Amino acid sequence: MNAILTIAGNTISEALRRKVLNAFLLGGVAVLALTFMFGQFTARQELTLIRGMGLGIITLAGIFITVILSINLIPTEIERRTIYTILAKPVNRWEFLIGKWLGAIATIGVNIVLMGVVLIIAVALKQIGAENPSNPLELLKGILMIFLQMVLLCSVAVFFSVFLTPLVNFFLTLSLFIIGNMSSFTQDLAKTGSNILVKGFFTVVHYLVPNFGNFQFTNPLVNPAVEVKSELLFLTQNCIYGLVYSAVLLILAVLIFDRREV
């Protein structure tokens, strides 16, 4: 456990030094600040826009931070040869991989939390003096869902990073994220495909590609008319889904990485 935490800690400190990540974080925070520019709308519309755009911006910045960080986690260590001295120490390959993953998750978490805090403060400020203000902390549910989505996305990227180049991994992970967000579409094609091959293909895609769309919680937070029957059940189910899917991907990554020559 000590080795995992040491590697995770080092991954965090290294990632936080990478300017590209800071650029996304700062960009995200700056765009959130721009949401104050909707003065021409009514107070209610403005709040809806800030909430919706805010969560959207956090998701977008989160995707880029996650993908750029995760696709390079293992290949950079091999390319820089820093992995030699680490694996020559009493560190199992699985400990190294989990440590890197954990470090990446923590970095992504810190970034999302920072952007989330800015959004919550922005919403709270906008509601000062408003009639029937909503609780800005409600947004935490949406931020949690975005974080879980990024945990899953990070696991996908780390899985591919043990056997693909960062460039191929970048496009493949992003493609899977997009496909995974269109789960209802792939499900429809799996049912209504023109022939058995198309049906089979989309059935496989639908069940194999992680359902990133599951984590969408923006609508209930933005639109009061949309209600989720049991929020707790919804959040718990998605937590379990994200963590189990991530665990499976990490186990597969460890199995491949264990036989890989470095």
Added chain:
Amino acid sequence: MPAAIDIKNLYKQYPVPLKREAVNAVDNLTIKIEEGEIFGFLGANGAGKTTTIKILLGLIYPTQGEASVLGKPAGDIETKHKIAYLPESPYFYEHMTAAEVVTFYAQLFGLKREDAKKRAEELVDFVGLGSKSDRNKRISEFSKGMRQRVGIAQSLINNPTLLFYDEPTSGLDAIARRDIRDLMLQLKEQGKTMFLSSHQLEDVEKVCHRVSVIHKGKLRTIGLVDELLAGERVDITVSGATPSFNERLKTLAPEANVLGGAGTFNVKDDAGLVAQIIDTARAENTRIISIIPKRRTLEDLFVNIVGGRLTDEGSIEGAPDVNRVSANKYKELN
């Protein structure tokens, strides 16, 4: 007691892209190294030295054959508590200081942060990076020699029984090379076992008990340094050589020649012949100043085995490339 390193019929092949062929990076290698030995693993760049070390550390896997380290299969995690590795041109996290790098690696051995920091401070001092200015520098500001010192510091965290040093003095200036060599001599005095891969023949000659030469993946020779370097000639220096001594010397050793009354000549290292020369000198009133067996250098040995001179960069100059020339041409050249 098991050998520190036991390699049996080890092969490592890499496929050639777009061809149904494979290149033998390590070709039927068998070596046994006992505890307490400083073993020199000599070879030019691409000879298979680093590949062998990587197999022994479990970083890559052999195509065929067996390798064990301290009695356990290569790559065993428990064994890694007792071994150390200094890679060729070691790379560390550039944003860290030397002490931070060593602390990081110390924590990988399970040391608590405070203990790891303390150990790091000791080792940074030991390798000569303890000055205030060096302590505050980041690895990105370090010279190659300083990085190598950090590499040595991280290799000593666990007080290892067995050390794998891959080209520890390669690319260093004369002073840094001497310092690193002195550090290795200190480790030798402490009774450590060391697997020293190098193409710096002078260092190997000074530090190692036993050496082997590997070329194109194959083991070409192995033996004690003194045995391998024992020469076949003896230098005899005389003074007051009389003309009759010179005459008799010509019959004993036609190639020997003493011009004037004093000088040094070189004869075959044959106990009988040397005794005859001593007797002749006595009889002819010629004074023998010294009789010194001539030692070969590792450079000579290498040239004899590989057929070319090893350059400072680790490439071979003047050796025929067996992969490029035909078998007949190679025979001719040799």
